Amino acid sequence: MIRHIVFFRARDRADVGRVLEGLSILKTIPHSSRLEVTLNGKVDQLGNDVDVVVYGEFTDAAALAAYKAHPTYQESIDRVRPLRDVRMAADYEVTVD
Template sequence: MIRHTVFFTARDPDDRDTIFAGLDILRANPHALKLHVGRNLQTDDIPGPQVDFVVYGEFADAAQMAAFKAHPLYAESIRIVRPLRDLRVSADVLIKDEGD
């Protein structure tokens, strides 16, 4: 299994609702085992930058994640979000079993 986590920040705080809507359309993409889109609650008291949004997905394998990224909803999300975001950080973790 691949766990895919992506963090986003808005360039302009006034665009947060539009960015969230653009990310949220990813939930209709059928090529994920799980897909969550959320706003960061920003409850961490450690000083420094905070991200605005987190996208978390689970994929059976690299082929399923590639199918997710090839789907038209993924392209539509990019079209909406990319011009409005500042930061995008992505991490993919291969999980061999739940004990890893």
């Protein structure tokens, strides 16, 4: 299984809701076994630079690639890129017993 985690920070605090909306359409893409799009709880004492978190689980690299190739993925990019200041992503494999 591959876990896909992406952090976003809005350029303008007033646009956090629009970033969340633009990313929420990702949940309609059928290739993940789990996909969450949520506001950051911002409870970390050392830094709260992240506004929105995308967390996904994919059975394998092919499923993640299919997710990223879906037209809705590009639509989300088109909506969010002008509004975001930071995007940081990580993908890692985990063994599922």
